[in-house]
Amino acid sequence: MAAFRRWKEQRLARADESRKGSVDEAIAGLVQLLNGQERFCTTSSCAGRLLLAQAPARGFNGYEVQKKNCSWLMVTHQLCAKEDVMTALQKATGDTVFKFEPFILHVQCQELQDAQLLHSVAIDSGFRNSGITVGRRGKIMMAVRSTHCLEVPLSHMGKLMVTEEYVDFLVQIANRKMEENMKRIDRFYNCLQLALKTELSMSNSPRETIQKTHSVYTHRRKRKPDKEPDACTSSENKEDSETEDDPEANLNIFS
Amino acid sequence: MAAFRRWKEQRLARADESRKGSVDEAIAGLVQLLNGQERFCTTSSCAGRLLLAQAPARGFNGYEVQKKNCSWLMVTHQLCAKEDVMTALQKATGDTVFKFEPFILHVQCQELQDAQLLHSVAIDSGFRNSGITVGRRGKIMMAVRSTHCLEVPLSHMGKLMVTEEYVDFLVQIANRKMEENMKRIDRFYNCLQLALKTELSMSNSPRETIQKTHSVYTHRRKRKPDKEPDACTSSENKEDSETEDDPEANLNIFS
Numbered sequence: 001m002a003a004f005r006r007w008k009e010q011r012l013a014r015a016d017e018s019r020k021g022s023v024d025e026a027i028a029g030l031v032q033l034l035n036g037q038e039r040f041c042t043t044s045s046c047a048g049r050l051l052l053a054q055a056p057a058r059g060f061n062g063y064e065v066q067k068k069n070c071s072w073l074m075v076t077h078q079l080c081a082k083e084d085v086m087t088a089l090q091k092a093t094g095d096t097v098f099k100f101e102p103f104i105l106h107v108q109c110q111e112l113q114d115a116q117l118l119h120s121v122a123i124d125s126g127f128r129n130s131g132i133t134v135g136r137r138g139k140i141m142m143a144v145r146s147t148h149c150l151e152v153p154l155s156h157m158g159k160l161m162v163t164e165e166y167v168d169f170l171v172q173i174a175n176r177k178m179e180e181n182m183k184r185i186d187r188f189y190n191c192l193q194l195a196l197k198t199e200l201s202m203s204n205s206p207r208e209t210i211q212k213t214h215s216v217y218t219h220r221r222k223r224k225p226d227k228e229p230d231a232c233t234s235s236e237n238k239e240d241s242e243t244e245d246d247p248e249a250n251l252n253i254f255s
Numbered sequence: 256m257a258a259f260r261r262w263k264e265q266r267l268a269r270a271d272e273s274r275k276g277s278v279d280e281a282i283a284g285l286v287q288l289l290n291g292q293e294r295f296c297t298t299s300s301c302a303g304r305l306l307l308a309q310a311p312a313r314g315f316n317g318y319e320v321q322k323k324n325c326s327w328l329m330v331t332h333q334l335c336a337k338e339d340v341m342t343a344l345q346k347a348t349g350d351t352v353f354k355f356e357p358f359i360l361h362v363q364c365q366e367l368q369d370a371q372l373l374h375s376v377a378i379d380s381g382f383r384n385s386g387i388t389v390g391r392r393g394k395i396m397m398a399v400r401s402t403h404c405l406e407v408p409l410s411h412m413g414k415l416m417v418t419e420e421y422v423d424f425l426v427q428i429a430n431r432k433m434e435e436n437m438k439r440i441d442r443f444y445n446c447l448q449l450a451l452k453t454e455l456s457m458s459n460s461p462r463e464t465i466q467k468t469h470s471v472y473t474h475r476r477k478r479k480p481d482k483e484p485d486a487c488t489s490s491e492n493k494e495d496s497e498t499e500d501d502p503e504a505n506l507n508i509f510s
Contacts, residue, residue, distance in 0.1 A: 116389055131386020131398060134371055143386060152407045153428055161424050166416045173408055 004110045008041040011108075018044070024077050026182065027103070030189050037196065039110035040118070043141070048103045048181040050174050051075040052088045052154070054096045079175045082168045089167070092155045100150035100174045102181045103127070103188075107142045115142040121195050125188040146184070150174055259365045263296040266363075273299070279332050281437065282358070285444050292451065294365035295373070298396070303358045303436040305429050306330040307343045307409070309351045334430045337423045344422070347410045355405035355429045357436045358382070358443075362397045370397040376450050380443035401439070405429055 012035060016022055023031050024047035034040045052074040073096065074080070074088035089096065109115040115132045122130035122144045129145040152170060154162055162170075267290060271277055278286050279302035289295040307329040328351065329335070329343035344351065364370040370387045377385035377399045384400040407425060409417055417425075 112389060116391065119388065120391070129384065129386075129400065131384075131388055133374065133386055134367060136371070136375070145384065149404060150406050150408075151404055153405075153425060156424055161421045162417055169411055169416050170408060 001110065004041075005038065008108075011041055011043065026077060027105070027185060030105075030185065030192070033189065033192060033196075034107055039114045041108045043106045043108055045105045046101065046103065047077045047185065048178060049075055049077050049101050050080045050099070050178060051101070052085060052096055052098050054092055054094050054155075056094045079178055080171060082164070082171045085167050085171060086164060089155060089160055092160070093158045094155070095153065095157065096155040098150065098152045098154050098170060098174070100148075100177045102146035102148055102177070103144065103185050104146075105144040107144070109140045109142055112140055115140050117195060117199075118142045118144075118192075121188060121191045125191050126184040127188065144188070146181070148177055148180070150177060256365065259296075260293065263363075266296055266298065281332060282360070282440060285360075285440065285447070288444065288447060288451075289362055294369045296363045298361045298363055300360045301356065301358065302332045302440065303433060304330055304332050304356050305335045305354070305433060306356070307340060307351055307353050309347055309349050309410075311349045334433055335426060337419070337426045340422050340426060341419060344409060344415055347415070348413045349410070350408065350412065351410040353405065353407045353409050353425060353429070355403075355432045357401035357403055357432070358399065358440050359401075360399040362399070364395045364397055367395055370395050372450055372454075373397045373399075373447075376443060376446045380446050381439040382443065399443070401436070403432055403435070405432060 023045060026047040027045055031042050031045060034042050051072050053070055054073050055070050073091050074084055076084070085098065107115075107118055109118065112132075112134070119130055119132055119142055122142070127144045127146045129147050131143055131145070133139075133141040133143065135141070150170075150173065154160065154167075278300060281302040282300055286297050286300060289297050306327050309326050309328050328346050329339055331339070340353065362370075362373055364373065367387075367389070374385055374387055374397055377397070382399045382401045384402050386398055386400070388394075388396040388398065390396070405425075405428065409415065409422075
C-alpha cells in the first residue's frame with residue numbers, strides 16, 4: 001500500500017507527456033474523482049476525438065504509421081463541422097484518414113478487486129472493450145475502451161478521393177458517435193460515484209464482504225440503451241466475460 | 256482444477272453458436288493448440304473479416320445497430336476484390352458500412368498466471384488491445400484484440416455516397432490490413448508455441464519459478480515491425496501496461 005502511494009505521488013507530480021499537454025476538459029472531473037481515491041491513479045486519458053491524420057504518401061505497400069511520422073491536420077474533442085474538415089483536407093499532401101476515436105482511460109489500481117470494480121463500472125457504462133492487465137511485476141492496470149469508431153481514408157497522395165457531400169455525410173455520423181461517447185462518459189462518472197458511495201456506506205463491513213454484496217456486481221438488470229442516460233445501467237445478463245466484443249455482436253453502424 | 260476441466264469438457268461439447276457455425280480455417284490450428292492445453296479453453300474467435308453491413312435506413316438520429324437488425328451484404332475472411340464490394344453495394348436499400356475487423360479471440364484460463372502468459376504472447380504479436388477480465392465469480396478470461404480497423408460508411412438510404420474509384424482505393428487499403436492481420440496471427444501462433452515449449456522444458460522447476468524466468472517475460476527486445484514476421488518479437492521496452500493503445504501512439508493509417 002505504501003509503495004503504491006509513493007509511486008502515485010511521483011506519477012501525479014510528473015509533467016503531462018501527451019501531445020496536448022493537459023487532461024481533456026470533458027473528463028477533468030472524472031480524472032479528479034479517480035485520483036482522489038487512494039487506490040486509483042490515472043496514467044493516460046483522452047475524452048475522445050475527431051481528427052484528420054496525414055501520413056506521407058507511400059503507395060499501398062502497407063506500413064504502420066507511428067506517431068512520429070504522422071501529423072494531425074485537424075483535431076477536436078467536441079463536435080466538428082464539415083467546413084473544418086474541408087479546410088484541413090485542402091492542406092493535404094499525402095494520405096489522409098478521418099478518424100473518430102472514443103474515450104480511453106488507463107488507471108493503475110492498488111489491488112485486483114479495485115480493478116474489478118472499475119471494470120464493472122466501465123462495462124455497465126458501455127465501454128465494452130475494457131480490460132485488466134496484470135504485469136509481470138504485479139502492476140495492475142484497468143483500461144477503459146470502447147468498440148465504436150470510424151476510420152475513413154479520404155485522400156491519397158494529396159488527392160481527395162471523395163466529394164464534399166460525402167464529407168458532410170461522414171461528419172454527421174461522426175458527430176453522432178461523439179455525442180454517444182459523451183453520454184457514456186457521463187454514465188461512467190455517475191456509475192463510478194454510485195459504486196464508491198455504496199462501498200463507503202458499507203465501510204463497516206470487512207472489505208471482502210463489501211465486494212460480495214456490492215450492488216454493481218449483484219444487481220444486473222437488462223440494459224435499456226439510451227433510456228436512462230444518466231443512470232447506471234447494468235450489462236446484459238450474460239456470462240461476465242462475454243459482454244465485450246463478441247465478434248458476432250453489436251455491429252455498430254450509426255451509433 | 257477439476258471444476259475447470261469439467262466446465263471445459265461441457266463447453267467444447269456445445270454446438271457452435273456463431274452466425275457462421277464453425278471456427279475460421281485460418282485459426283483452426285491455433286484454437287486446437289490452445290484447447291489441447293488443459294489450462295485454456297477458447298470461447299469465441301474470428302480470424303478477421305472484411306464485410307459490408309447494412310442497417311435499415313434511419314436517418315441520423317443515432318442508434319446502435321444490434322446484430323438482430325443488421326444484415327451482411329458481403330463477408331470474407333480473406334482478401335476481397337472491388338467487384339465483390341460493388342456487387343454487394345448494388346443490393347443496398349439502407350445504410351451500409353464497409354468494415355475491416357481484425358482477429359479476435361477469447362480464452363478462458365484456469366489461473367491468472369495462465370492469462371498473463373497468453374496476454375504477454377498477444378502483446379508481443381501486435382495485438383495491443385488485449386486484456387484480462389476477472390469476473391466476480393473468479394472466472395478469468397483473456398481477450399486477444401487489435402487496434403487496427405476500418406469503418407467506412409458507404410451508402411445512405413440505399414444511395415451510394417462514393418465513386419467506384421473510391422471503393423477500389425478502399426479495398427486495396429483493407430486488403431493490406433487483412434494481410435497484416437494474418438501475419439500477426441502467425442506471430443501469435445509461433446510465440447505461443449515457443450512460450451509453451453519453454454515452459455515444458457523447465458517443467459522440473461516449481462511453477463512460480465517458471466513464471467519468473469520465462470523468456471517471454473524477461474527478454475524484451477525493441478520490436479522491429481515486419482522484419483521478422485515469423486518470429487516472436489517483443490514489445491517495446493516500456494512499462495507493461497502502456498504498450499497498448501496509448502491514445503497518443505500508433506495512429507495507424509495504412510498498416
